[in-house]
Structures are given as structure tokens and as C-alpha cells.
Amino acid sequence: MNRKPDYLAHAVLLLGVVIFIFPLWVAFAGATQSAAAINRGDISLIPRLAGLKIFITAFGFGNAAKGGVPVWHMLLVSLGMALVIAIGKIVISALSAFAIAFFRFPFRMIAFWLIFITLMLPVEVRIIPTYAVMSDFHLINSFTGLTMPLIASATATLLFRQVFLAIPDELVEAAKLDGAGPMRFFFDILLPVSAPNLAALFVILFVYGWNQYLWPLLVATNGKLDPIVLGIVQMITTDQIPQWNLVMAATILAIIPPVLVVVAMQRWFIGGLTEVDK
Amino acid sequence: MERRTLFAGWMLPAVLVAPQLAITVLFFLLPAWRAFGESVRATDAFGLNSSFVGLANFAELFQSSTYQAALVRTFVFCIAVTCLAMGFGLLLASFANRAIRGARVYRILLIWPYAIAPAIASVIFVFLLQPQIGLLTNLFGRLGLDFNYATHADQAFLLVIVIAAWKQVSYNFIFYLAGLQSVPRSVIEAATLDGARGFYRFRTMIFPLLAPTTFFLIIVNIVYAAFDTFALIFALTAGGPGTATETLVVKVYRDGILNLDIGGSAAQSIILMVIIIGLTTIQFRYTGKRAG
Incomplete structure (x- = not known):
């Protein structure tokens, strides 16, 4: 095409990109500056090269409000939480969708509706009673408590069911003729066929797990299990003046993993998200 | 829709659904059931005894x-x-869908905010707009605008709206771009040949084709704003100043966890459940997605 560039489109898109990146750029540039300069209200948009090592220092920076748990520890908790939630949700949803799509068993539709209902019961609407149940089971301040209740997923089950229902009958017949049992069929045929959906779900659920805030706020009370998102918010809401350069460096560190996952897997993610949510 | 070809037996599928069902019953249904129980009871000032009060919590x-x-x-x-x-x-989606150079790069640069936690979005905006040190606060100050979300109720409310929207744009961008890409090129080109241009063409020919996407997104965005913004608001203002940014989910938390009003908070939970059940039902009924 030899037309002149579409200046309007470039202008609008660039403006959009700048609006998204600007706050993050300020956080990045701010992290490299001295705490004193920041507290004077003297934040430069140009990062100080000598200050770049703050991104290393920040790993050891502790959250004073919670007994000094360091940033690296909180990052690990977040990583563990995101992985366990993403993989756990995928596993139990794929299994239950397989059961519901490929078998006829008593109370099948009741099971399906019970799972479906969880879509309508996010933590935000049942804060107190969920907390009470957690403490009855002694799950407060445990990694199990932090992750397991978030593993049920109506969204993932619905998606898998949809994918499984679209599997051609011939494929199932062929597998049966070859003498494959249900689980063999599940692992050798069903899962490979659904690989793109698995990848997309992984991105969505990893981001979901990494970004949890309210749940850890309820369940992690002694600091040992604070994920990074919770820790950073506590760093800026203490009574003392926050050490802004370190807090901003920690913030950048907290943003990198989920953004990397989304960008690296964007091809599956975009196709998958519109598929999953719709 | 059902499958024709099936596997036999009921033990195996029962085992397969068991983990999901167990978690659902323990951590979703049981708490919801308890919320019902608590919403019709009142606890005395010492938290020792509670008595049945019917719908009094709701009336209150x-x-x-x-x-x-x-x-x-x-x-x-x-x-x-x-x-x-x-x-x-x-x-953004309508411009990103044009045949321009670097469209793929723009796409990546516009979708990454999806990955940012709502609470973290607030943190980076605090750094920009913190009353004493914020870069933008100082800029506004020089322009004669006294910006302090910690003390000005309307500014705080405006700010939580801006951050919540900022965070959600990329989600809508992804869906609208997918929607636009399914509009046949020929439709767009035919419109161009007819001499219909720019906004007019968009409004009359393309926007109607996006109606299902738009409807779906309206519901999703309302659910997001109503329920998923707790962290965003709580990290920024904790509902304040006063109650300026106290939305329903923030209020449930404040009343239940901070003020220990169990009955009142449970009643609020029930109301929120009714709202979200209503929204989800609308979504499934009218976006052509069938659950059963």
C-alpha cells in the first residue's frame, strides 16, 4: 500500500499508549531517585542511572508493618499462589467438565448447577461468613487457606465443557475402538486438543491469582503469607512516611510477572479471553 | 446441548467432579448459607447472644x-x-483495527494493563497524586488547582472512577478489537465506496454489528465496577474521606470486619448476591450463552 500514513490513527493510539505507560514510567523513574528528593516533591521523569540498583535492593526490603517480611518472600508467595490457583483451577475444572460432558451419572445436572452458582458468589459479597468458615477449619494463615477456596472455577468449567461438547463424535468412537478407556482418552486426546484453551486459561487465571487482594487480606494476618500486592498496599498505608523509592521499585517488580505472562502468551490469551468470557 | 457418544459408568465421573464440588460446597455454599442465617439475626453488644429478628436487618x-x-x-x-x-x-480498538504500520506493537502496548492488579493500579496513582509529593499534584498546584484526594470528597470519588476505568480499558479494547475483526472487510470497504465516511460509517454500519459485544461488555463492566474494585478503592482511600468513596463492597467490609456489625454486614452480603445473580442471569439470557 502506498497511501500516506494514517496520522489520526497513530495519534490516537499513541495517546492511548502514553496514558497507560505514563503512571508506570513515573513509578519507574521515581524508584531510581533518592527518598529525600521524592519526599521534597522533587520527582524527575528522567531515571537516575546510578539509582537502578534499587531494583536489586528492593528484593531485600522489608514490610515494617508486618514484622519485616522481605519483598522476595512476598514475590515467592505471589508466585506460588498464582501457580497453584491457575493449575489447580485448570485441573479440577477440566476433570469436572469431562465428567459432566462425557458421562451420564445421577445428579449430573445438580452438580453442574452447583458449580455454575459459584460464578455468582465472589468473595466480595460473602466476606464475613467466608472468614468464619475459614477460621472453623483452621485455615487462617495457611497456604491451603490462601489458595484452595479460590480454586473452584465456574468460568473454567464452563469453558472446558463447551470445548468438550464440540469434540466430534468420530474422535470418541475411534478412541473407543482402539480400546482407550475414559482416562486414557482424556489425557491422550482431549487435553492435547484443548491445548490453546489451556494456555489462554492459564494466562487469565495466573493474572487472577497474582492480583488477589481481598482474600489474602482476610486470610494472611501474620505477614508470613502476604503476597506482594497486599504487602505493597500496606507499605503505603502505614503511619510513617513510606520509603517511596523502595516501594515503587517493589511495585515495578510486582507488575513484571503478570505482564510478562500476558505479553508472552498474548496470541492464545486474546483468542482465549474472548472465548472464555463470552 | 448434549453429546451423543459417552462413556459408561457413574463411579469415575462422581470421583472426577468431587474435588470441585467439595470446594464449592465448603467455601461458597456454606458461607452463603451462613450469610442468610446471620442476616436474619441480631447479636447483642457483647457479641455473646444472638436472636432471630426476621427482616429487621434489611429494614434497617x-x-x-x-x-x-x-x-x-x-x-x-x-x-x-x-x-x-x-x-x-x-x-482505541477502532483505530487499532485499521491497516496501519505497527498495529501489532500497538496491540501489545494496549493490552498489558489487563495484567495489573487493581490494588497496584491504585498504588501507582497514589505516587502520581499523593497530596504532598505527587508529580501531578505539584503540577496541578502550579496551575492553581488544589488537588488532595485525601481531604476533598469529590476529587477522591473522581479519582477512583478514573483509576477503575484506566485499568479496565484494555479489557474492553481486547473484546472490541475481536468484535471488529469479525466484521467482514467487505462491509467496511463497501461503506467507503458508497462515500459514507468516518464517524458516520462507523455509527451506522459497524456499531450495530458490535451490539452483542457492547451488551456483553456493559454487564461485565458493571460487575467489575461494582465488585472487583474493592482492592482499588480500599488501597487508595479505604472508602474515605468520610464515606466519599464507600461503594457497597467497601461498606460490607467496613461494617463487617472493622465495625463488627455481623447481622448488618450479612444482610448487605445477601443484597449484593441478589444484585450479582440478577446481572449474571441477564448476561446469560441475552448474550446467547446457554448454561444448561
Whole structure:
């Protein structure tokens, strides 16, 4: 095409990109500056090269409000939480969708509706009673408590069911003729066929797990299990003046993993998200 | 829709659904059931005894002016966030769908905010707008605007709307772009040949084709604004100053966890459940997705 560039489109898109990146750029540039300069209200948009090592220092920076748990520890908790939630949700949803799509068993539709209902019961609407149940089971301040209740997923089950229902009958017949049992069929045929959906779900659920805030706020009370998102918010809401350069460096560190996952897997993610949510 | 070819037996499938069902019953249904129980009881001042009070907690809520205010505030908040986030998402998607150089790069640069935690979005905006040190606060100050979200109620409310929308634009962008890409090129080209141009062409030929996407996104954005913004608001203002940014989910937390009003908070939970059940039902009924 030899037309002149579409200046309007470039202008609008660039403006959009700048609006998204600007706050993050300020956080990045701010992290490299001295705490004193920041507290004077003297934040430069140009990062100080000598200050770049703050991104290393920040790993050891502790959250004073919670007994000094360091940033690296909180990052690990977040990583563990995101992985366990993403993989756990995928596993139990794929299994239950397989059961519901490929078998006829008593109370099948009741099971399906019970799972479906969880879509309508996010933590935000049942804060107190969920907390009470957690403490009855002694799950407060445990990694199990932090992750397991978030593993049920109506969204993932619905998606898998949809994918499984679209599997051609011939494929199932062929597998049966070859003498494959249900689980063999599940692992050798069903899962490979659904690989793109698995990848997309992984991105969505990893981001979901990494970004949890309210749940850890309820369940992690002694600091040992604070994920990074919770820790950073506590760093800026203490009574003392926050050490802004370190807090901003920690913030950048907290943003990198989920953004990397989304960008690296964007091809599956975009196709998958519109598929999953719709 | 059902499959024709099946596997036999009922033991195996029962085992396969068991983990999901167990978690669902223990951590979703049991708490929801308890919320019902607590919403019709009142606990005495010492938290020792509770007695059945019927719908008194609900009656009290609806008569309370702070609850009414929170309802209205949440409504305004949802509408504002939805309009802003969808408007910008559609605008960016319609330009990103044009055949321009670097379209793929733009796409990546516009989708990454999806990955940012709502609470973290607030943190980076605090750094920009912190009353004493914020870069933008100082800029506003030089322009003669006294910006302090910690003390000015309307500024705080405006700010949570802006951050919530900022965070949600990329979600809408992704869906609108997918929607636009399924509009046949020929439709767009035919419109161009007819001499229909720019906004007119968009409004009359393309926007109607996006109606299902738009409807779906309206529901999703309302649910997001109403329920997923707890962390965003709580990290920024904790509902303040006063109750300026106290939406319904923030109020449930404040009343239940901070003020220990168990019955009142449970009643609020029930109301929120009714709202979200309503929204989800609308979504499934009218977006062509069938659950059963």
C-alpha cells in the first residue's frame, strides 16, 4: 500500500499508549531517585542511572508493618499462589467438565448447577461468613487457606465443557475402538486438543491469582503469607512516611510477572479471553 | 446441548467432579448459607447472644441514609466507569483495527494493563497524586488547582472512577478489537465506496454489528465496577474521606470486619448476591450463552 500514513490513527493510539505507560514510567523513574528528593516533591521523569540498583535492593526490603517480611518472600508467595490457583483451577475444572460432558451419572445436572452458582458468589459479597468458615477449619494463615477456596472455577468449567461438547463424535468412537478407556482418552486426546484453551486459561487465571487482594487480606494476618500486592498496599498505608523509592521499585517488580505472562502468551490469551468470557 | 457418544459408568465421573464440588460446597455454599442465617439475626453488644429478628436487618439497611447513599454512589460509580472504560476501549480498538504500520506493537502496548492488579493500579496513582509529593499534584498546584484526594470528597470519588476505568480499558479494547475483526472487510470497504465516511460509517454500519459485544461488555463492566474494585478503592482511600468513596463492597467490609456489625454486614452480603445473580442471569439470557 502506498497511501500516506494514517496520522489520526497513530495519534490516537499513541495517546492511548502514553496514558497507560505514563503512571508506570513515573513509578519507574521515581524508584531510581533518592527518598529525600521524592519526599521534597522533587520527582524527575528522567531515571537516575546510578539509582537502578534499587531494583536489586528492593528484593531485600522489608514490610515494617508486618514484622519485616522481605519483598522476595512476598514475590515467592505471589508466585506460588498464582501457580497453584491457575493449575489447580485448570485441573479440577477440566476433570469436572469431562465428567459432566462425557458421562451420564445421577445428579449430573445438580452438580453442574452447583458449580455454575459459584460464578455468582465472589468473595466480595460473602466476606464475613467466608472468614468464619475459614477460621472453623483452621485455615487462617495457611497456604491451603490462601489458595484452595479460590480454586473452584465456574468460568473454567464452563469453558472446558463447551470445548468438550464440540469434540466430534468420530474422535470418541475411534478412541473407543482402539480400546482407550475414559482416562486414557482424556489425557491422550482431549487435553492435547484443548491445548490453546489451556494456555489462554492459564494466562487469565495466573493474572487472577497474582492480583488477589481481598482474600489474602482476610486470610494472611501474620505477614508470613502476604503476597506482594497486599504487602505493597500496606507499605503505603502505614503511619510513617513510606520509603517511596523502595516501594515503587517493589511495585515495578510486582507488575513484571503478570505482564510478562500476558505479553508472552498474548496470541492464545486474546483468542482465549474472548472465548472464555463470552 | 448434549453429546451423543459417552462413556459408561457413574463411579469415575462422581470421583472426577468431587474435588470441585467439595470446594464449592465448603467455601461458597456454606458461607452463603451462613450469610442468610446471620442476616436474619441480631447479636447483642457483647457479641455473646444472638436472636432471630426476621427482616429487621434489611429494614434497617434500607432506612439508613448511609446505605441509601452508598447504593446511589455505587450506581453512579458503575455508570461512570462503564462509560469511560468502554468508550476508550472502543475508540482505541477502532483505530487499532485499521491497516496501519505497527498495529501489532500497538496491540501489545494496549493490552498489558489487563495484567495489573487493581490494588497496584491504585498504588501507582497514589505516587502520581499523593497530596504532598505527587508529580501531578505539584503540577496541578502550579496551575492553581488544589488537588488532595485525601481531604476533598469529590476529587477522591473522581479519582477512583478514573483509576477503575484506566485499568479496565484494555479489557474492553481486547473484546472490541475481536468484535471488529469479525466484521467482514467487505462491509467496511463497501461503506467507503458508497462515500459514507468516518464517524458516520462507523455509527451506522459497524456499531450495530458490535451490539452483542457492547451488551456483553456493559454487564461485565458493571460487575467489575461494582465488585472487583474493592482492592482499588480500599488501597487508595479505604472508602474515605468520610464515606466519599464507600461503594457497597467497601461498606460490607467496613461494617463487617472493622465495625463488627455481623447481622448488618450479612444482610448487605445477601443484597449484593441478589444484585450479582440478577446481572449474571441477564448476561446469560441475552448474550446467547446457554448454561444448561
